[in-house]
Amino acid sequence: MIPEATQRLRSAAPLLSKAASLNDARLFGVQPRRHLNVSSRRAGKINHRPPPRDRVEIPGLEAVTYADRMHYVPGLSKPVFPRWEMGHKDPRFYRSPPHRDMALHRDEPCYVFHQRSSILEGVRQALWLTKTKLTPGLPPQLLALAESSANQIADQDERVQNAINHACFWETTEAEPKECNSSTLVHNLLQLCSSLQAGRPALGRRMLAEKYSVTASWSRGEDLFQVRGQNGLLLSSAWPLPPLADRQEVEETANHELETFYPVAPTIDLQTTHLYNPSENATGFRNDYPYPHAHTLYFLDGVDRRCRLRPPQLRAKMIMFCFANALARARGHAPPEGPAPPLERPVCVQAVGTDGQTFQFVFFQLNTTELTNHSGVKNQVWLEEDVPLYDSARLRPLMRRKEVMVPAGLIGYRPETFRKFLSLYLHGAQ
């Protein structure tokens, strides 16, 4: 305390002694005050104050403020003080600079597709964005891979049904589970498929990766698009997948017209951002990764409750991420600036998507990286949609008026769905 204040406090000591009571205070004519007020904000009061005035900045004119006077003066304008800066860096109180000042800021927007994007037009929009021609149904030569007896697993149907029971019944703690765990199901099916490795050593040269991120950028017309983020499980292999369409079919896709969906713009439901790197392409792995070629993507739909997609939107997501993986692989060898060289060999990626009951199968073939104009050779995709693995898997029967409508247990198992899954797994292992 300051010495003068100490002196004065000592002189006023008798007044501040503990013995000073309420009566003494009243002798001075001073009433004691309790401070039990509740602030108006806490009491939920709505104080209707006028909004703060808009500040008009006139270049060249300096406003006369009351900053120097250190108190409010009517008629002078309110001073604007610079924000107080801590002298040192503290990560708890970091303020990011405004977007305009960031290094990656650009004036043109970039439309980003990520794992939670649910685009309105579904597959049509994905086909337009990736300049792709759709062929419904997987080709028979791909499906024939699982038909041959050499590629059958011992007790295949029984083991797949065990896998479904595990995902639907044995893992859940709820009394009435709503759906089957797609993550458990896919992992069990992959485990089954990899049991064929004994007869086919080529199946061993593969690696499963979870939670990897892919980035791909391209432009269509005047707009810039990017696909980034995590998507699902990646089964990658040491050598690339063989393409399904030969050179002549690829040339014929140049005659195909992409379907537009006026009045909806192709950029609907994509995240708009002004902070991006326009030439960013990354497969998610380093250059010396021993399994660099993306073989199959597995999309598990029901795992994240917040972003569950309808089947059309799930198919669109599968096409977009297959395209992103293929483009990142194709562009990985090209220099960042300048036109990309034409592809000598199409890059192929497969995908399987499921919500625990229904499966979607996609085979994507990237024929060209020239995506800016709408004409020319198109990419191709073979899509098999809404293939159920079983009709119903309920823990308790569905009863209506004391009659069993749907019995409990696994009902309506379809063995051909697992055969399609297996054929996609075996493809490229010759």
Added chain:
Amino acid sequence: MALSCLSRALRSLSLSQTPLLSSQTLAKVIPDVQLPLPALSHSTNLQLCRGFLTTASLDQNQTKWKQRDKYTIKPIGMKKTGGRDHTGKVRTHGIGGGHKQRYRWVDFQRLRFEEGKEDQAFDEKVVEVRYDPCRSADIALVAGGSRKRWLIATENMQVGDLIKTSGVIGRMAVSANEGDSYPLGALPVGTLVNNLELRPGSGSVYIRAAGTSGVLLRKVNGTAIVQLPSKQQVQVAETCMVTVGRVSNVDHNKRIIGKAGRNRWLGIRPSSGLWKRKGGWAGRKIKPLPPMKSYVNLPSISAA
């Protein structure tokens, strides 16, 4: 925690303790004493306590759910008021309870351009037509360009329809389809209209309920006269936007509530059963129509 708060407050009220003498009161008494702010240390033996609420949680009074700036199509959770105003007293009787509802933000300004595409007529595609718990009419989710919004659905709106919005008034009247939106000056006289704006650009206020429609009666130098569903006529500027057709859910007035419980589900509480003698204000009245209300600021003859 509440108990300790209460006990601290009561302790601060007790008179046996040394009362708090604020520095201002001391300064009045002894002017030359410059004291630092009272150090409330253990020596003064004081218990300071901040105020505490004695009511229920006051979040129910706040209307923060309505203060959103950015438009969204996601349904917004609502807080029910029960007919109470900001003071907490009942201002409107007969409101309370009812099924929980979420508010879907309907865009009543039909002629809202996207950024960068000002002053161009545009089309939108109807994505979904659904029931709205907050109004009698159905609402439609429409998508155009890169944006989606909720609009009041018209009578025959189906999924996949294209609806046009244009702000241009041509010399010839447009043959409008149902669901399209034009300024009043561009429509032929006699069209059924809904979602009427009173002032150009301010958003539609009239003719939004289920099954209602107004009639464009005549157009007279820069203004248009519309007959509302209550048979009253209004005169508005001809640049006010309006939608063609009847509002959806046409059979809304033919529904039968059936039981008291259904009214309670709708949030309508029973009226007081007390019989009250009614005065001259009650009963059917047959009166002439009120005069036409004009929302156009025409220069008066007496000026200049």
